[in-house]
Amino acid sequence: MRACVVHKAGDLRVEAWDPGLPGPGEVLVAATLGGICDSDLHYYHRGSVGDFQVRQPMVLGHEVVGRISALGPGTDGPAAGTPVAVHPATPCGACPECARGERNVCGHARYLGSAARMPHVQGGFAQRLVVPADQVRALPPGLDPRRAVLAEPLSVALHAVRRAGEVAGRRVLVTGAGPIGALVVAALRHAGAAEVIVSDLLDAPLAVARRVGATATVRADRPDDPAWPDCVDIAIEASGSAPGLGTCLRRVRRGGTVVLLGLLPPGETGFMGNAVVTREITMRGAFRFDREFDDALSLLASGLDVDPVISHTFPLTRAVEAFDLAGDRTRASKVLLDLDDLRQGSA
Structure with missing residues (x-):
């Protein structure tokens, strides 16, 4: 398996990656598409996002869709092969913020592809990733994964509104x-x-x-x-x-x-x-989101017109080229990475 890994500012590599096996309460997702976000670009260009510094190699990406590949022992979740979107946040569930329903500002939350904590939380620009089962959402019937990959940034927008x-x-x-x-x-x-x-x-x-x-x-x-x-x-x-x-x-x-x-x-x-x-x-x-993720998937399935936001798609092997283009706002809007190891993407 391969993944898109940032080592420091300006040092982005596509390299071998072993996600491990899913444990109890976890699922293994075969990622198919990922959207490059401004925070990913900041990690690539600056080695940081705000006050969060890259201090160890980290798989980037938190806008991810894919298919269920396997369930961990005793785990309830969508069956293998089910198309899913991945909610990138794991709040602690025990702090005052979580108790008040403000899970998006949980101080102990883990977020895919984030250097906010040590060790860093590895992200989703990998051909396989292991996540808690309650972080995956089966795609609504008929929702194209190319639209579904916008669920995470659309959730951010819905929360801000x-x-x-x-x-x-x-x-x-x-x-x-x-x-x-x-x-x-x-x-x-x-x-x-x-x-x-x-x-x-x-x-x-x-x-x-x-x-x-x-x-x-x-x-x-x-x-x-x-x-x-x-x-x-x-x-x-x-x-x-x-x-x-x-x-x-x-x-x-x-x-x-x-x-x-x-x-x-x-x-x-x-x-x-x-x-x-x-x-x-x-x-x-307005910081991240929580339950807006499900609303975003519903809106995308209902036909909310956001297709113009996506401008390019690159295969994982050309991740550096994709990131360089994504940083050029005169030419690109949302740039996607094709992570599917069962097909070859093209620009």
């Missing part, structure tokens, strides 16, 4: 039109947002945002563009940049809500605190 509160009939600004930002647009439109204005520094991602439902787009580096809204009810920061946060705070109305979704650079980030006070702006973080 829920953190925003009531969005039906509201005017919303989204800063950042990468794959997550585009999926936020789709989630907002599904939730009934009246207007969704999207900003980005590049034309290509803005074109994707329009295809999934943005009512207007604007270049972030053109402050005098008349397409900028005077004010919005809600702003969702999906670029992970201090300028994007500043734009949200300037454009949201008095008493409005700003949701911070994109992870900002490590350390402290300054922001317009006085504006938050004098205009009574509500600021909320």
Whole structure:
């Protein structure tokens, strides 16, 4: 078996990988497709995501679909051969956050392809992976795995939209039109947002945002563009940049809500605190997701229009090429890895 492993910044390898055998309560998944996320790119380019540093070789990837290959001893789960999506989080189930139903902020959670803990949690860009049985979801009938692989990032978007509160009939600004930002647009439109204005520094991602439902787009580096809204009810920061946060705070109305979704650079980030006070702006973080995963699969099965978000597919053997392209936002949106050892993928 092979896997896509990061060793340090700029050092990504496709190498032999032994996932081991599933134990009680676990399943072995034959992965078929994986989606490259911004966090995977950060581990590749920077050797870190936020404050999480790569300190040992780590299989990347947390957006994964596949088939059940085997069940561990005494394990209840989908039968071998069942197409499944993998929920990447394993909350502890015992902390105060888990008890309150806030499992996505569990301080003891394990997440596929994350360097937040030592030893690191190995990820899903492997031809086989072992996960707890309760982390797999049988795909709804008729759901193409190529769409199902978007369940994880769509879950992130759904959680951010829920953190925003009531969005039906509201005017919303989204800063950042990468794959997550585009999926936020789709989630907002599904939730009934009246207007969704999207900003980005590049034309290509803005074109994707329009295809999934943005009512207007604007270049972030053109402050005098008349397409900028005077004010919005809600702003969702999906670029992970201090300028994007500043734009949200300037454009949201008095008493409005700003949701911070994109992870900002490590350390402290300054922001317009006085504006938050004098205009009574509500600021909320949105981190990962929990039960939104099942909702995401249902929405994808029902035909939510997110297909434009996927731009390329590469076989695992060309993972470095796939990662290099995924980092070029002028050419690519969501790039997939074909992990299926029973077929040969192509770009």
